[in-house]
Amino acid sequence: MSAPDGLRLDLTAHHSEYLPADGGIVDVVAAVRAGPAGGDVRHDGLAEVILLDCSGSMGTPQAKMRAARAATLAAVDALPDGVAFAVVEGTSGAAMIYPGQRRLAIADESTRAVARRAVRKASPHGGTAIGRWLLLARDLLGTRPDAIGHAILLTDGRNESQQAAELKAAVDACAGRFTVDCRAIGSADGVHDWDGPELLGIADALGANPVVPVEDLGGLAAEFAAVLDRALTRRTADARLRVRTSALARIRFVKQVYPTIADLTPRGVPADDRSTDFPLGAWSPADRRDYHVALEVDALNPEARRRAGWLSVRVEGATDGDEVPVDVQWTDEIELFSRVHETVAHYTHQQGYAEEVRLALAAAGVGRLTEAEHHLGRAVALARAGGHDDKLRQLERIVDITDAAVGEVRLKPGVDLRRWQYSAVVAPQTSSWVSGGPEPAPDRSGPSPYPAPEQRVPPWEHCAEVHTRPYCGECGAHHESPIGPAPSPGID
Template identity: 60%
Template sequence: MEHADGRPLAVTAHHAEYLPADGAVLDVIATVRGPEPAGDVRHDGLAEVILLDTSGSMGAPQAKMRAARQAGVAAIDALPDGVAFAVVAGTGAATMVFPGEERLAVADERTRAAARRALQSLSPHGGTAIGTWLRLARRLLATRPDAIGHAILLTDGRNETERPEDLRAAVGECEGQLTVDCRAIGSADGVHDWDAAELLGIAEALGANPVVPVEDLTGLGDEFRAVLTRALARRVANARLRVRTTELARVRFLKQVHPTIADLTGRGVPDGELATAYPIGAWSPHDHRDYHLGLEVDPLAAGTRRRIGWLSTDTDAGAATVEVPLTVEWTDDTLRNSEIHPSVAFYTGQQDYAAAFHSGLAAARAGRIGEAEERLGRAVALAHDAGKDADVRRIARIVDVHDAAAGLVRLKVDVDWRRAEPSRVAAHTTTRWGADGDERRPPTPSSPVAPWSHCGERQTGAYCQDCGAAHGADGPASERR
């Protein structure tokens, strides 16, 4: 099959060259790129499930249901001949729309036409139990274990008709079996009834793809076509990022930091002596993902230079990259050992933004207004400094921004917290280091701080990555913006 032809992914590593002689955590940005494109492309190794929310809320207004049907048609039209596919209606249960029985059809002119006709019968009714939708997608894709499985999930609401633990269990059953792209419908005025935490949990476990809010329903069909085009370009299934260390180093954490922030630390599995493999999903030739690896490194005498680890990738097809070495030198020179690699600073700034926003929102909901305004102000200042005006506008749905550069904000009176959901998911979506984007200024942290300790961990940003506490919260440093 095209997806199992043994083409490797490419991996490179970026990190500071020097460490303090008394030891430290080395921050590494690992960049992984998709395989080289092949010539002839076949599609019989791909499988797609389209999960459409048809609960009662999709009829309020009816424009949502019409847009969902049209988006489903757009997705079906984007399926090349040979792709296995199915369409599922999601309510308090999961129901086959096409084909009529629980199986996958194979895309061709006849099956695409039949699927388009079946979509016209969809009408809104019932509740929302997303776990049942995912379980049906897993069962369908399990009938094609040779194929790369993907689902696109469209919803406008939260998981109300099944227990949270049932959804978590369903997501766990799907891990390693399929990847998912989530699209979440809200109203044109920014009110969203879905739960960001639920969708982020699904996305993080099933491919770490961005959760995208949709407020302009006229663009939903184009969004579905774009998602399907990317998904159907995948040629490598079940890739892994492998971290091998010497006895001088231990993995502290591994996070995906582009295109979304997702903690992969707990998903690693032993893979030989002093090595751990982390699942990083399916890949197309155009994919580019960055990962933030933290290695706790032992002290050594100043002037000593050692190799402390290696990075590589492999796949179920046996395609492995050559190991990329990680080499450092210990030094007592403070100027050298306090340097932060630009890629680390870039992604630390975006993680600081996410931490500031989430901790500020939590404080606001708990009624801690002063703390909320300080942290949400910090998020606004970071977004403004990075030139991310869209993030500032989203946060301005729940605060009045008096001075974006200084981070001076005030919570709006009688806030509708449903307006915060897009910001909650957007905080996990990052721009790529080194990309030519729309940034007006280099997106580095606006107020870099020296490494500090909190919750028993070394911190490099303005907020503790464990609890969200601000650097120097009990002293003058907390006042810096």
């Protein structure tokens, strides 16, 4: 598929095509790759808003505010002529740092100089109401509907100055209007006052970009520059994954699984009776993202072969790309229908890890520490089985690992949930599948809680149904591991 500006988005699909005769779930990994686009980027077609946290906590210590100002100045300096931009002061409200009125300025030598002077005056005060910052960004970017809108959100705290429902309503009002990159300022000792799940909810809805913690304030300016550099290469803002099903199939879910995990299912928009479009955000040349599409397919006689659906990428004003078919064959042979495609297994492993970390944080937040420890043990075993040493190092911030292979861990004394936030936001970040094998190559010397590539899952029961996939199609629970069943809910 080629967009009007020359950007090409190509889709390939990977799945195991055999299903049991009584029906089941077909898991498809849709890999979308952006090819090189000819010509120069039209900077007058881009709009950028910097949302700068100026709440009181940014002054404790003052080094945070100094680093944030320096990073914003570096971003302003990097804006090419022609880009529409603004800098917003985020506190318990949202106000303009530059320009003074609620509008976008056009970057040139003069406007950059005035913006720099205004940014240098920013000082910490007040509370934190991120929803109001986002709504101002929406209004500013709405003045340039012809431009590809993007925001950089920098914060060091949680949304304490408005209700969670207000933030959710604001995020929903911004979804599809622009994309966001979140940068969370922390401290070198790993204690962070921001809320990981809160920032993930914003990021997932507004472009599904990774949330990046910044513990080294000296690197904040370089981080801003990297975000802006990528944002300035955007060529299209409205790419969509279209899932069209046959009469035999229904969509169970659609998730982005690389570079970060994000559930796109709630944001699907019907295109016709059998087609649903899922937003893929803005794209630049050389971008690559992978999606897990699960289709629930009806029963049919063994040996029958049918088409369950089609996948394609759509962009407004572009010539439609070819539809990639999803063919399935029904069989009574367990050796065939229990196979898990290696690409699907690669991402199922990582989804399982992220879910265990999420469950651990949720349990710890309500005092269920034994349950939290259990989930962290499962997460450690998954990281070990997948060869993800970086994830093990992250979890070592909050647990002492006795035996990684079997998930034997103990929570570090004095649980402080502020130390968990780093793991919370990086857990959904994934490694990509590379044709011919995952990268990095997994270390499978220890037992794995989830099926490795080319393994088979024996039939197992959950939610009163028998499954042959590594997760329950009803509730999303994964196939039980050698570590043991999840504990029953309870308070320690």
